[in-house]
Structures are given as structure tokens and as C-alpha cells.
Amino acid sequence: MNRAIAAPLAVLAMAVAAIPANAQDNSTEARLRKAETEIRALQRKVFPGSDGKYFEPEVTAAQPASTGAARPSTTAVTDILARLDALESQLARLTSQTEENTNAIAQLGTRLGALEVTSGAAATAATPKPLAPEANLSAMTGGASRPAPIPASATTGTSASTPPAAKPAGPTAQRLAAVQAIAKPQTDDPGKDEYDYGFRLWDAGFFPEAQQQLSLYVEKYPRHAQISYGRNLLGRAYLDGGKPAEAAPWFLKNYQADKQGARAPDSLLFLAEAMIVQKDTKRACIALAEFSETYPAVATGRLKSQYNADRAKVKCN
Template structure:
């Protein structure tokens, strides 16, 4: 029985010594004896041979070593918890200071000036500060005749489901069902943002709002489409329609910015496919 008790004590010592060394490495990284002197030193006593007479002194030494190891483990654990809590509080203070000192984003910094823009154009306000859509009251229930007319517009059924969604939105817009087209095109652009038709969908969604007499809701979609990819097939169209939305909102300053940016960024469109629309919009405002 004394021999078995001593074996258990030796196992406890080895386990506690391993835990102390692991905790020392966590609390004092790189601990190599330079940080503190170990409280347990000296070679462990040789394991006595099994006999019926166990030395009382050896058992006492083992118990003392166990007590010392347990005390040291408790002290190191407390130091680690205190240090971890201090580090957490310091990190929270740093984050709070960074948040308090962070500069507010400038509205003019959200859009870069296109390459080749004249030097006088670099100081003008960016065309990004457009009105945000405002909540509108729920529309009245459509009449039975309108529901029947909308249902009469067939939805394409092809192998390209995304293109079918866009085409159906286009058909609704082309038939003058602007609220229904807005709902359908919103579904398309949110569900298929990476489809090749996405630039057409965002532009047409803006037009559906603009044609519905809602320039305040149309402008963000035109701007979003222009900024998403300025080389996309309908990016130039959206910039020109953005100018129209600003004109409808009596915002001459932003309308002139959009028109100037259109003429500088898309000279081929300004002299080609969109020439008449571009010149008509120029005639509706007086730009300095």
C-alpha cells in the first residue's frame, strides 16, 4: 500500500510539472529561466524499492513537492487570467479611440473622376450625392381589368432563366405597367447581379421609376449601374438618364455634372446612338 501511494504521488507530480511548464510557456513566452526561478528545483528523489517499510521522510518530501506544484499552478493560472483580462480591456480602449477618431466619409470621395477629365472638372462635386429613395405609401389594389391585362403578358420560357426574368420585366415596362415592371426588374437584379443582362436590368429599373414619375427613386439605380462597371453596355445610358432624373428634380448643378461627365466619358455615344437625347438634355439646363 505505501508503494502504491508513492506511485500515485509520482504520477501527480509528473502531471502537475507538465501543466506548470505549459502554463509558464503561455504566461511567459520564451521562458528559459530568465523570467523567474522555478520554485521546484533539484533532482527528484530516486524511487525507493518496494518494501514493507516506506520512509516517512520520502513520503513527506513527495507531499511537499505536490503542495508546492499546486500552489505554483494556481499562482500562474491567476497571473494568466489577470494578464488576459488586462489585454482585453486595452484592446477595447484602442478600438474605442480608433472609432472616435475615425474621419467621417466625404460624399465627394465616393466617385473618381474619369481619365481624361479636364482640370476644371476635378474640383466639381461628384455625381454620387443623389437623393435616396423615399418610402412610398402602399399602392391601392389594382383593378380586375389591370390584373387581367398584366396576366395577358406572357413570360418567356427559355433555357436562360435569368434572361427570362429580365425579358418579362422589359415586356411589362414596354406595355406601360411601370409598378409591375419595377417589382419584376428588382427581383431580377437582386437575384442575378452577375448576369450579363444585369447592366440592362438596373438601367431599365431606373427608367421604370423615371417613367412612373419617380425620379427620386430612379436616380440611385442609374448611379449604381454607372458605377458598377463604366464599360458595361448600359453604363453610358444610365449616366445620361441620371442627368434627366436630376433635371426632373430641379437639381441643375448635378444635372450639369452628369451631362459633362457623359460627354467626356462617352464621346462616341454623345455623337452617335444617344446624340439626340444628349443634346435635348443640354438644352433643358443652363450649365456654367
């Protein structure tokens, strides 16, 4: 009788022990099906067609098991590993495609930015409104002395009878290609990106393009941390491009807007140089005197060589 009772109990114990294993297999199967469903949804977004323009998905819907069919020869563990390998392969492919698309979009944005700059290279760059003769440099002397107005021939380099110059031709294909080769930075600080791009254009010798780019920067970001650098560099782009009359107002504005700015001392010296180029010795001397009085430490330190060179070019009382 004991043996008759023990046999059914043993069978019951084996059935109970198999329940957790079956539950675990069912849980793993459900998780895999959920992952495969999400992958297929993502594939429909990334690979929406099969007409040869898109990649075919590597993970396909699982075929329903036919009732009464023979069981596959592989074990459950082998099937799970194969399906996991397929999922990992497809995820890697999707990640690679996303990175390629992101990089292509970034390069396209850079090229469009370069085209926007070069398309207006031949046009006259915007300049600040000319200062009245009585305000030009007299503010630096506290009104003690008022320089004489600059003659029109001195600022333009031509006489009244000189006919206007012909409109310059547009940039050549070689110049456009060279400008497009200069990449525009793309960081989380758009103001710095605009300034850095203008600096790269100026450093490469593309002064009209640098003038336009830096004008955009100072107009769009007047309170940016590098605005003192931007106004000073805009003046230098005009000065280096052979336009000292357009450069002088930017140097003066940069000094007057913030005398403690990082490039305010530099702007005073470059203002003197712009006056020297225009043969306006009086205003050049005023700028040099203001520089030595306002920035004595800089005059004997960082900008000593430039200051001495500018003083040697003119004779000041």
C-alpha cells in the first residue's frame, strides 16, 4: 500500500518541479517576442520600403508553429542565442546608419553656411553709421581739442572729379571652392561659432567674406562674451582689406563701448594705424596718447612692440 501511494506522489513532485522551468521559458519567450516587435517597428521607420532604395530588414516576423508539425532539431537555448545574435546585428546596423545620416546632415549644413557667406562676397559689406566730425576721436580727449574734419579725398582716396569705380566682378570658382573648404564650427555656443568662423576667414585672407561674417556676429550677438574680440577683428578685416576709413569707426566703437574690454587697447593702436594710413597724423597722435595714458601697463608689456612701431611712423608733439 505504501508503494501504491508513493508512486503517484513521485509523479506529482516531478510535475511541480517542472512548473518553474516552464514559467521561466515562457517569460524569456515573451521578452524576446517583445524585443523583436520593437525592432520591426524601428525597421519600418528606418527601412520603409523594399524597392531597392532601402535595406531589407534582417529580423522578420516569426513563423507560427504548425499544429502537429515535427519539432525543430535545435534546442531552446540554441534558438534563443540565434535570435539574440540577429537582434544585436540589426541594432548595430541601425546605429551605423543613424551615425552616417547625422554626419551627412552636418556636412550639408556646413556647405550651406559657406555658400551663404560667399554669395554676397562681392556686395558692399555693412558698416556702422559714420560718426559726426566733432565726435570722431574728440571723445577720447574729453572735448579739450577738436580735430579737423577729414577731407573727402583723404577718406576715399579719390578726388571729387574721379568717376566711380566699376562694380567688382563676383568671386571666381576657385575662390568659392577655397571658402567652402573652411569649415564652420558647430558647438553648443552659436555666438562663438559665428566669431570663430569669421576668424578663420580672416586668418585665411578672405577679407570681404570675413567682413560680412563678423558684421553678422556683432549685430546678432552684441552682448556675447567675445564681442570685444569681434568688433576689433571686424576693424582689422577692413584695415587688412585696404579699407582704413571703414575700419576706423569699428576700432573707435570697440574702445568707447567697453574700455576694459579684452581688445579695447588693441583697437586704440589699430585706430592710430588706420589714421596713419589715411595720413591723418593729428588723430593718430591723439589715439597713441590716449593709449599710453589709459593702458600704461599694456604699453610697456603685451603691446609694447606694436606701440613703439606705431610711434616711429609719426611725429607727435
